[in-house]
Amino acid sequence: MSRTSRKKVVFCLLALLLMVACSDTSCGGCVTPLPEPFSMQDRVYDAVQMRVNRSGFDFIQNNLTEILGSLMEDGLQFDIPNQNIDLLVTDVDLCQTPCPLTIEIAQSVLSLVPNDTIGFDGAVNVNGNLTLDTTILFVPIHCDFPLEISDKPFSADIILKADPDSHLFYFEIANLELTLEEDDYDIVCPIGFDEIMEALKPAMTTILNLALQTQLDSAIGDLIAAQSCLNCDFYSNNCPTGSTCNADDFCESGGDCLIKPLGLVGTLEIGEQLSSVDPTNDAAVDLLLALGQAQQPSQRPFIRNNGLEVRLIGGTYSDLDECLPEPDPQDIPSPGLAPAMNFGNVIPGTGDPYMMGVAITDKYLDYFFYQLWRSGFLCLAIDSYGIDQISSATLGLFIPSINLLADQGNWPVRLELRPQGVPHMEIGKGTFLPDGSIDEPILYLFLPELRMDFWMKLHGSWFMFLSLVQDVRVDLAIDFTDDNQVIPIIDENSVVVDNVFVSSYELLAEDEETLKSVVPQLIGMFLPMLTGGLGEIAIPDLQGFILEVKSVEGNLERGSSGYHEFMSIYADLSFEAPPAPVATQVEIESNGPEGIKLRVIDPATEIQFRIDGGMWSPFKSGPLVKVTRRLLPGDHYMEARARRKGEYRSLDPDPQVLFFETSLAQVPRPTTIKKSATLQAADISPKSISQAQTEQEPRAGCATAASGAGLVGLLVMLVLGLRRRK
Numbered sequence: 108m109s110r111t112s113r114k115k116v117v118f119c120l121l122a123l124l125l126m127v128a129c130s131d132t133s134c135g136g137c138v139t140p141l142p143e144p145f146s147m148q149d150r151v152y153d154a155v156q157m158r159v160n161r162s163g164f165d166f167i168q169n170n171l172t173e174i175l176g177s178l179m180e181d182g183l184q185f186d187i188p189n190q191n192i193d194l195l196v197t198d199v200d201l202c203q204t205p206c207p208l209t210i211e212i213a214q215s216v217l218s219l220v221p222n223d224t225i226g227f228d229g230a231v232n233v234n235g236n237l238t239l240d241t242t243i244l245f246v247p248i249h250c251d252f253p254l255e256i257s258d259k260p261f262s263a264d265i266i267l268k269a270d271p272d273s274h275l276f277y278f279e280i281a282n283l284e285l286t287l288e289e290d291d292y293d294i295v296c297p298i299g300f301d302e303i304m305e306a307l308k309p310a311m312t313t314i315l316n317l318a319l320q321t322q323l324d325s326a327i328g329d330l331i332a333a334q335s336c337l338n339c340d341f342y343s344n345n346c347p348t349g350s351t352c353n354a355d356d357f358c359e360s361g362g363d364c365l366i367k368p369l370g371l372v373g374t375l376e377i378g379e380q381l382s383s384v385d386p387t388n389d390a391a392v393d394l395l396l397a398l399g400q401a402q403q404p405s406q407r408p409f410i411r412n413n414g415l416e417v418r419l420i421g422g423t424y425s426d427l428d429e430c431l432p433e434p435d436p437q438d439i440p441s442p443g444l445a446p447a448m449n450f451g452n453v454i455p456g457t458g459d460p461y462m463m464g465v466a467i468t469d470k471y472l473d474y475f476f477y478q479l480w481r482s483g484f485l486c487l488a489i490d491s492y493g494i495d496q497i498s499s500a501t502l503g504l505f506i507p508s509i510n511l512l513a514d515q516g517n518w519p520v521r522l523e524l525r526p527q528g529v530p531h532m533e534i535g536k537g538t539f540l541p542d543g544s545i546d547e548p549i550l551y552l553f554l555p556e557l558r559m560d561f562w563m564k565l566h567g568s569w570f571m572f573l574s575l576v577q578d579v580r581v582d583l584a585i586d587f588t589d590d591n592q593v594i595p596i597i598d599e600n601s602v603v604v605d606n607v608f609v610s611s612y613e614l615l616a617e618d619e620e621t622l623k624s625v626v627p628q629l630i631g632m633f634l635p636m637l638t639g640g641l642g643e644i645a646i647p648d649l650q651g652f653i654l655e656v657k658s659v660e661g662n663l664e665r666g667s668s669g670y671h672e673f674m675s676i677y678a679d680l681s682f683e684a685p686p687a688p689v690a691t692q693v694e695i696e697s698n699g700p701e702g703i704k705l706r707v708i709d710p711a712t713e714i715q716f717r718i719d720g721g722m723w724s725p726f727k728s729g730p731l732v733k734v735t736r737r738l739l740p741g742d743h744y745m746e747a748r749a750r751r752k753g754e755y756r757s758l759d760p761d762p763q764v765l766f767f768e769t770s771l772a773q774v775p776r777p778t779t780i781k782k783s784a785t786l787q788a789a790d791i792s793p794k795s796i797s798q799a800q801t802e803q804e805p806r807a808g809c810a811t812a813a814s815g816a817g818l819v820g821l822l823v824m825l826v827l828g829l830r831r832r833k
Contacts, residue, residue, distance in 0.1 A: 138373035138394075142344040144273065145372065145395040145422045149478075151442050152274070152401040154421025154471035156673075158450040161413045163462035164217050166680050171215045173682070183210040185326050187237060187318050199241040201314065208235035208322075210285075213258055219415065222408035225265040230258040231285065237315070243300065250296040250304055252315075261285045267409040267417075269400050270366040274420060276398035277335040277366045280327050287316050332357060336364035341372075370397030370419060377484050384494070390484035395422030401444055416450065421471040428483025430525055438529040440473040446672050448662070454677045456660045462680045463654075466662065466673040472532040476552075480530050485554070490521035496739055497522060499563055504740070505625045508616035512572060513563065521562040521569065527576065528555030533670040534661045537584065543713060543727035545598050548582035549659060549674055559629070560611075574611040575626055577604050584725060586715075589685045589756045591654045592643035596715075597722050599735045602630055628737055655679040656755070685756040691749040691763040696731060698767050703734040705747065705765075712749040719743055728752060738769045 661671030707729025
């Protein structure tokens with residue numbers, strides 16, 4: 108049996124049952140191995156919690172033959188090796204040339220035994236041809252044992268475990284039983300020797316069962332080792348301290364192999380995802396997202412209330428980037444053990460049954476977001492050289508005296524984002540209004556004390572002309588495509604700005620209050636640029652299953668705060684292909700100062716849109732859909748796509764593209780300038796620039812070419828499921 112075939116068996120018996128969608132470092136963006144195991148102090152235990160209800164197991168059980176058929180086209184195959192057997196009257200060679208054997212599961216019953224056992228009872232079909240070669244009275248004899256056995260009873264127990272040292276999940280297979288009987292096969296020998304071999308059949312059956320059991324035990328041992336044992340090259344420093352690399356290329360200590368993380372482990376170069384926006388960003392975080400738990404199954408059962416529950420350890424760490432201040436200790440979230448999600452058999456928000464549930468904890472999101480902040484990922488420097496729209500002329504639309512400062516020219520501008528406060532996330536209810544607008548988002552992203560410094564390059568030098576510090580909150584909703592990719596969604600009210608503080612604006616004619624009023628417009632203008640290029644977020648596949656998402660909601664409200672401890676996704680399992688998609692039919696009804704109105708031709712559909720490759724809107728029904736987004740004057744394009752109302756799997760995969768123009772009259776601008784507007788570019792000299800505005804060049808960094816997923820988009824991507832590398 109090949110190693111590839113053996114690995115497939117694990118995905119049949121475990122990946123389908125335990126939803127292990129990725130292993131080793133095969134998920135995510137640019138992930139490089141860690142030098143050694145992830146530290147204990149930066150782990151959040153029970154960070155993600157999952158449950159498969161009995162109905163989910165019934166679905167797997169009823170479709171196991173089809174599941175295994177799709178995953179293992181050749182079935183479970185291995186070879187019976189050559190064995191020389193002394194039968195007293197003669198010596199025989201069983202399988203002089205190794206004999207292939209195929210086992211197919213025909214029937215199955217899965218039982219759940221508290222606290223840690225999945226029982227498998229069923230029937231298998233055994234096919235193959237064994238050979239026997241011997242010499243009787245100096246005559247060479249060759250016999251065949253054709254095996255075509257149907258519905259042979261087969262049983263095994265899958266024992267689920269948590270390693271007491273690493274806390275990582277692994278499994279063992281015990282009590283495996285598959286026994287051949289004399290009536291299961293015939294012996295085909297040359298004429299005259301049939302009766303002799305038939306007399307030896309009881310002894311041969313015993314030998315066949317011994318050989319079969321030996322090969323099954325060996326195959327199962329290889330299966331467990333391939334999935335559970337730590338490869339010697341898993342970490343860049345090779346085997347961890349205290350262990351050695353054995354002959355099978357596994358790390359072992361005290362005769363036992365070390366347990367391998369099942370999930371995502373490595374350093375994620377997240378700064379590379381922003382290279383199209385900020386090529387200087389070199390942020391990186393160490394990540395661990397692997398099956399495991401702090402307690403043993405006797406304390407935290409895998410099998411509970413007739414369902415399977417597994418948990419993931421979420422670990423994140425990054426050094427503090429030089430662009431950030433030392434955080435206040437009271438603002439630092441703590442790792443450790445997250446609250447336990449008490450899964451029931453129905454969805455809390457609707458009361459409907461479900462097959463599979465996944466709950467992401469608020470504790471993990473906060474710690475993850477904090478470490479993401481430490482990496483400098485949120486420290487961005489974007490300028491005219493990377494994004495054409497960032498220029499003095501563009502900013503002059505919102506702050507007219509910039510045109511005076513630039514002497515009516517169009518000069519390069521740089522925007523530097525520096526998040527001074529520790530960010531955090533909160534989980535909302537995740538609801539929509541009847542018209543499709545976001546009622547309560549599923550995620551609130553809080554960015555306290557977000558500093559925005561604006562620089563202009565004039566006379567060959569960069570100088571700061573405006574600094575803003577504000578608290579920003581981004582409200583995010585999510586939806587799904589027809590193939591269950593995650594769609595991050597914002598609407599016109601998703602960005603909330605508060606507590607604005609203005610400084611370093613002495614060179615501008617506008618007063619402080621006017622500049623404060625411009626801040627939401629500036630953020631509304633720059634947000635689409637930062638989120639440009641973000642498409643759907645691919646979640647790992649489930650080895651052939653199709654998810655029918657039934658609900659995304661916040662669970663377990665935290666007191667009267669309105670926030671929740673868990674972001675939960677509930678789904679059923681299916682093999683049904685999505686229905687035929689609808690065809691998007693929209694047209695621009697009008698385009699005026701108050702925005703664009705889209706006419707939806709098919710009244711049975713609802714549509715969503717995005718502008719210039721930004722983030723998608725919520726789904727809204729017609730006949731008229733109003734588009735209110737802050738846009739720069741000039742040519743733009745909009746993508747719109749439809750689905751049947753309430754049927755997310757009917758989404759049109761090919762958006763309709765509409766082109767339109769925004770005029771200067773559609774850009775909201777301040778109407779009052781209270782300070783003297785007499786400053787000209789000729790008045791600017793190095794001596795007129797304060798010490799805080801001295802020349803700075805962009806930070807050096809890698810200029811790797813890659814598509815930027817954007818600030819908000821990458822946060823969602825990292826929270827909801829890292830992109831799987833193809």
